[in-house]
Amino acid sequence: MALKKVRGNIERMFDKNLTDLVRGIRNSKENEAKYIAQCMEEIKQELRQENIAVKATAVAKLTYLQMLGYDISWAGFNIIEVMSSSKFTYKRIGYLASSQSFHTDTDLLMLTTNMIRKDLNSQNQYDAGVALSALACFISPDLARDLANDIMTLLSSTKPYLRKKAVLMMYKVFLRFPEALRPAFPRLKDKLEDMDCGVQSAAVNVVCELARKNPKNYLSLAPVFFKLMTSSTNNWMLIKIIKLFGALTPLEPRLGKKLIEPLTNLIHSTSAMSLLYECINTVIAVLISISSGMPNHSASIQLCVQKLRILIEDSDQNLKYLGLLAMSKILKTHPKSVQAHKDLIMICLDDKDESIRLRALDLLYGMVSKKNLMEIVKKLMVHMDKAEGTVYRDELLVKIIDICSQDNYHFITSFEWYVSVLVELARVEGMKHGPLLAHQMLDVAVRVKAIRPFAVGQMSLLLNNAHMFMQPSGGSNMANVLYAAAWICGEYANELEKPEETLFSMLTGKVHSLPGHIQAAYVQNIMKVLSIILSKGDIQQSIKVCKRVSDKLAQYVSSGDLEVQERASAALQLISYIHKELENGDADDICTQVAYLFNGELNPVAPKAQRKVQVPEGLDLDQWINEPLQSSSESEDENQSDDHSNFFNLGGFDKKEEEENISSTVEQVEKNRKARLYEQENNPNYLKLNSSIDQTCDIPITSIDLPTSLNVSGFVSSDKYIKAKKEKKDKKKSKKKKKGINHFEEEEEEIAIEMVVNRDIGEMPDGAEDSDGAIDVQKDINDPHTALDIDLDVPEIERPPPVEEKKHKKKKKEKEKKKKSEKSKKLKKLDKSDQQLIDIKQGYEEALGICTPSKEIVQAEDLSFGKLAMDKYILLEYKIDPKNELSNLATVFFRLTNVGNNCLIKNIEIDVTNSTAIQFLDEKNEPLSWYKLNNNIQCGSLTEFDLSLRVENISIPNTLRGTLTYMAQNFQDDNFHQDKLDWRLSVAVSDMFLKAAPSVPLVELLCNGLLVYKSSIILSGTNFNQVINWFSTKLHLVLVERVGETASLYGSNASSEQLCLLVKSNLNNVSVEAKCTSQTLVNNLMNEIKSTYNL
Known part of the structure; x- marks a missing residue:
């Protein structure tokens, strides 16, 4: 064994390590790809060896090659093998490779769970540290769920190194597994007061990142962060905390009172520009808050503006940009403080950096007044003449128009001057905002009647000089002013x-x-x-x-x-x-x-007028009226041959043939001339002219690109009005020196010359009303921070435990087993809300017995008739009953009650204001605009009648207005009193629900995938039984099942749209979850519930 180990070490001495690989790649620049391919083959051979050291070296080389862009996903198993090594040197190599090559969707991650858990619980802190660092790069939802507890355990470690890494790692866990936020939050909150400053900074970073998208959930941490802000000297951590306070202040304006003093001290004391900028930003956010409780905050504003001036005057372009950006925020609420620095903003317009110039332009928009508008526009037009590049010049043009037209020309005192400015802008060549200029010219002429004679004169001159706009000039579209x-x-x-x-x-x-x-x-x-x-x-x-x-x-x-x-x-x-x-x-x-x-006369049209025009029934705007013809290649060639002409010849004379003959003749002459010159060049007996004479003919002739067109007589210069205004101002100053001047007469004279501007929004289609068109901002479901919007101050809602089914005997028929297995497969596909709806049904269902709910269903009281209108003589009530056989028809039952004292009601007539969206119908299904009731109503009596109603779209709420006129006869004095009663019939989406149970079992309805649109709300401080009663009576929903404090309801309309509601009670709150086949229907129903409960 020892001999084998020695032999392996000797062989490794001759293997290529990472240093050899890098040196070899540098020496093989000409054949780099070939050399790397050869190294890849060697690495594959090394990975097949049993020696872990050889494998670790091979993985290290693969890591370097991955940095060069080569795919190493094929070595995933080998990387995991090196990660599992007991030696830290090799383990670190494996984790480094995994952090670069693994990602969230890597299939091999399931093999790493136990190995990473083992390293997290290792006695060696560096094993856990390297595992946490790599895990942050490829953590998946499954890994986050399985390892969340192990990482939370490290938050209580005695070693600051592990606590710091674990705190940072928890943020990645929250993004992949949001359910871990609530149990981990108390420990994370404790780390904000950790003894180690590194752990404290890590906790601040994590909380600030969580609060960046959902700040309201972290208001309870404000005292802790305030303590850190006043005691910490770490600029980086202070910036994070101050940013967080900037997000929390609009949610809790009272916080601004405590923040002003420490932030002001920081602004005075800090020398760090980054910290200074964040302090100013937060002070601005505090002062913008309406209820901040700062009666006298001019000193704070002046301090911020003075410090921002220092930033803007700095040579660093980044600081200058940030200063202008913060100044624009102050401008929205305190424009006078910023207007004092107009000179500095104008200087920024000459900056070499285009982004600085554009930001300065944005500031000018809010700095204009009636006194300085002409001056500012004049300076901008001078900048336009000097500007290099069309992009900045186009932006200047747009900003000039925005400045002048804001608030419907509020700051313009002379519209003749403004029309002159528009004409001058139109004559600037190379601009790309011709349509914008044209719109302004039209808008001014339509809205200001007094300017029309002058505008017509200037427009007539433009038409007489239309040739200025017909020259092609680099994509310019100034011809639109014509x-x-x-x-x-x-x-x-x-x-x-x-x-x-x-x-x-x-x-x-x-x-x-x-x-x-x-x-x-x-x-x-x-x-x-x-x-x-x-x-x-x-x-x-x-x-x-x-x-x-x-x-x-x-x-x-x-x-x-x-x-x-x-x-x-x-x-x-x-x-x-x-x-x-x-x-x-x-x-x-x-x-x-x-x-x-x-x-x-043509009046202004509202911007949203076209959007409000209702599309006629049966008209499909996306459908082709005629199928588009396929253009042949010949027609394409013909169109391309004459790109500059929009005309075609209708007469017998063919102009195109003549042009072809002329061009061919010219080409032939040119060809003959070149042949003659070539022959003379090569003829030694021919005397040649001086070459310099010929070269003069070859000098290219270029057109001079003038920034503005040549002056044309008749156009009025805008400078004329600026000079006139200046002379008038000087004249007034001289008059003020004289005694006995009447200031009131001067003001009256100024007011008299102001022109009347029509500032109405414009005409709208009949029956349409203007709306701001605001759309509820919906959070992106793909954003991981959406799932982290959890109110951490509210305890988690305890879910009712699922009711277990009764155990059956072991002996079952084969058919029952098959049905149960199919049913369980369907249930696995459902989400939690669907499962709870089904659990209610299964909670009380018996196999062969009668369905018995665990709680008695509340019987709904008769609240069918609703109050429509009432005065001292008569009460008008109504009830809507949709017709099952027709999708958009319903019957409206009316009830009239005489509530007067000793009087008779007669001559009752109803006038209706129908629309295309909703209307009453007569017996012939024609729109009914008038109805007369022949009955007289005695004192204390009532009468009923019904009318047919047609609703165009039953998935949205509709409103119908009308007037009821009647004659009241008083028996005491026999006087007749004629009166009218205006009423407004609101047809909600629930009014068109059919009182019908689901045609299929609830389980099957939830499994078939039709109920794809969801919505949910929470009703605070409501009684569960009252909510169920109200849903059944007023919303016309069918109570399907109820188990304990949980109930399921069903609703459908004649358009075959279906809806299921899950209603659950928890303490004093009732949660309502809805699933529907129509997004429009479920949104409108939820809005109806919210309006009823004032949510």
Whole structure:
């Protein structure tokens, strides 16, 4: 044996170790892949040997090769074998390889459970330490579940090294096995006060990471963290704690009172910029809290702003960026404190770092006022001229528009200035926000009536100089401003000084090079301008204009855009008719009729108006009207041959053939010239010209890329209004020096020049109401922190123990055994809530006897009629009964009761406001908007009647409004009193539930996989029996089974949507878990329950 060991050691002396492998790879740069392949074969041979030392060396080399990108998953068994070595040197190599090559889904992890448990319980602390370090890299849910107790045991170890690693490892365990958080939390809390600072820092790190996504669950630890913050000198740990307080303060604003003083002391004393930034961030979070109880906090704000100024002025770009980021948070609540540092923000706009410039732009958005808006915009436009790169220039343009248009142009005092700014921005070449500029031009013209004459004049100039936007310039889409210009000139054509000039500017030029939607706008607004020209009454001039428009409009008919073709064709037919009528002498009549075509003003439309338009019944917007045609290769070649033209020739003259003939002739001439020059070059008898003369012809001619286009007469510069404002300001200053000045008159004069802005949200479809469109933010189910949202202050809910089935005799028939085995297979597929629903049924079911519940089912009292409306004379009640045979129909039973004192109710009529979503029907199934009741109601009496109701979608709540009018006759004085009673019928999703038991057993319903949508709530401070009673009567659910304080209910509607509820009682709370075939139905039902219990 000894001889064999010596022999093995001698052989190992000649084996390649890791150092030899690295040296060999460096020396084989030309054939590296070949050398590594050879080494792989050698490593495989070494792994087949029995000597553990050889295997450990081979695994070490594999680890290095894995770093180079080579797959070593095939050596998983060998790595585990080295991990199990009793020698720490080899064990460390094995764990290192496993941490790099193993992952959560590795199949071999099941073989490592006992081995890792053994190392965790080893007497050698370094065996446990290396196991914990590697386990953190590949821990799986199974490993976390199996090893959680062993790792928690290490939290109580006497060795700080193991306690620190175990605390950090628990975070990985929580992510993979969330159920371990609750039992481990008390020990983890104790580690926050551990004697060892390393263990303490590790515990702070783990708790802060857990609280990052679910801070409300760790509010109870605030006193412990406050003590650590005031006593610790570790900057890293202080940063973690202060970040946590920043997340806890919005949840508990009272915490802010205690935090201000220590945070302020840290801001004054610390020299660490990272700690300073976190302290400022947390102070901002405290001051933002509404109920922080800080009546005078201006000193704290000023301190934060001064310190942030130091960060912004620092040469470190990272600190400068963080300072601007924190300044933007203060700006939201204390804008005046930040506005004092406007000079510093403007300096940041010249920074070489683009991210700094963009962050400074965001700050400017909140710093503007009516006084400084023009100044800030002017500086931004100067920066735009100097800016390098189109990305930053585009961002500047967007920010200028955002600054000016915020709060519906709240800070703009001169809209003529703003229109001038928009026109100047439109004339900047190379920009990519043409649609945004066009939208602004349209919005200003529509909302501000007083600016329309000026806007029309400027837009007319844009149309006259449309050639500026037709030049291709690096993907620029500034041609879209022509769409706005044409629309404004057409819609407000009565403001045009020279309508003929504007009209023909839309008919001449290279309009064929414009996009289709702009051409369509041209055609439409040509007709609007034409109607204004016709209204002037000059018949001869109108005939000439019609003839010229008709000739020029023909080019639009040949457009390749279908919309343009259709509009142009319709316009041509209309113009030919107008021309004919004018020649016949019916000028007044035809001009009046044309004017009526464009009569009325277009109002702003709400942004969500299109979204509110209901899709007609039976219309599928995703379905093709006609199947798309397959384009052939020939048509593709034809389209590619003429990319710059949207037109095709309708006449007999083939322009394309002529262009081909011309181009072929030019090519032939060029070919002949080159042949002639080549012959002269090689002819020794021919005298050659000086080469420098020819070289001058080869100098490339490049176009100068100017940042802005050349000045065009007529456009008004925005500087004009800035100068005028400055002169007015200086004039006011001089007037103030004079005595007897009337300040009130000056303010009144300023107010008078302000223009009225229509700040309404815009028009909505009939019957639609605006909503903010907020969507409940749902947590990502794939996020591991979602499962860790556990309220650790509330004790765990004790689940009722499952009721055991009665033991049967050993003798059973084969059929019964087969059924039981199939049933058990189905039950394994169910989750816990499904299993509990089934356990209820199995808890009291006997094999051959009668089903007897363990508790008597509560009988629901008759609460079917609900109050709809009431006044001093009459009470209106209702009850909804869905029809089983039709999915969207129900019967509404009404009950009218005379509650007046000594009076008679007669002439009762009901007016209904129907909608497409819900409506009453008459006997012919037509919408019923009016119903008259022929009965008179005596004092104290009642009468009942019913109406048919149709609901478009029974999975969502619906509302129907109406008015009940009646005549009340008072017997004491015989006076008649006519009154009306407004009512609102709310049809909840539960109102359309059918009172029917499930058609199949509950077990089968839960096993078939249809109930895939889940939801749950907890009803605090409620009685279990009352909840069950209310569910049965008001929600129309069927009580299927009840065992103890647990019950299962079932509901379904005529649309075949099914729902199961599991209701459980625990102390003073009742939990409700629902599973349904429809996500919409279960969400709306839960919302109905929440609204009833004010959740």
